[in-house]
Amino acid sequence: MPNNEESKEWRVYEEVIDKFVQVIAKNMNLYGITPSVGRIYGALYFNEGPMTLDDMRDALEMSKTSMSTGVRSLAEMRMVEPAFKKGERKDLYKSEEDWYKSFTSLFGNRWRHHTETNIEEAEEAINELEQIKNNTTDEWLQEKINLDVDRLRYAQNYYRWLMRFIHVVESGEIFEYVPKYESPKS
Template sequence: MSTDWDKLEETRDVMESAIAQSMVIYGVTPSVGRIYGVLYFASEPMSIDEIKVQVAMSKASVSNGLRELQETEMVTKVWKKGERKDHFIAEKDFLRNFINYFVKKIRQERNLLMKAAEQTKPAIRAIADQTEDPHIKETAEQDLALIKESQDYLDWTTRLANALESGEILEHIPPKKEE
């Protein structure tokens, strides 16, 4: 016969699994998502060994998963009095996790595309200015216009990232509906 604690554990398993599956959207594997789910419901910081038992993974896999979660600021390493082992807690604010993740991805995209644009724009401009072939000139000018549009988009995403980080966007789209 199931005890109330067993029933509670079963319901947690359902939520932990859902969290793990949803994290795939953010590029996190389900196993790493499971680590986050276990920490999310933990009432106290947990050691790698404690997490390992809960998620049925190797110590190395748990350690790598925790490192990945720390990089996205979804998990923090903490000191626990009287213990020598590292312990970990989950960031339980989903909105904070969302903002951290998207700001990081927006900035990665911007850096990649801006670097490429800075490298290619002068070469395309030189081709457009020096070619005598009207088709090549037209194509180069179209490419420059597309790069300009992409830079406008990247400027917008930078403003979006800044508004997310500062919390300014929450003034326009509050996390909770007003009642």
């Protein structure tokens, strides 16, 4: 049984970890992940082993439904994966501890979808403007459309470049240009 001094040390330890979990949650918001889902990831990351939804609910004081939705979301982003423990009947989950891998997956998933959509939207706008240009006799409008089509083609080229960048990140090639830092061993 820990004495009062040890209990105080454990409370301070938990406060430090909780504070950093909040930092993780806040930073994950940059990638479109809600703070509550970020807290789930943080709890799993700092836990010594896999956790059940009940364990997470108790640790974070969130509903089991929220836990389930959050874990599913994290699993889709490859930040959490199912785990196995002999004798345990409930589903267990553990965090992906390779943050570089998580970032490349998350970045790729988030940016690829939006970038592909932007390329398609620009193409659609070009086609619609070309139709207007072909059906009008207004020379000023035709000139304006030509300028705007050039701007849209420039945007498409940027988005195509961005798709190449996304590929460099997703493939891990990015680490040839910006190497990972190796973690010091404790």
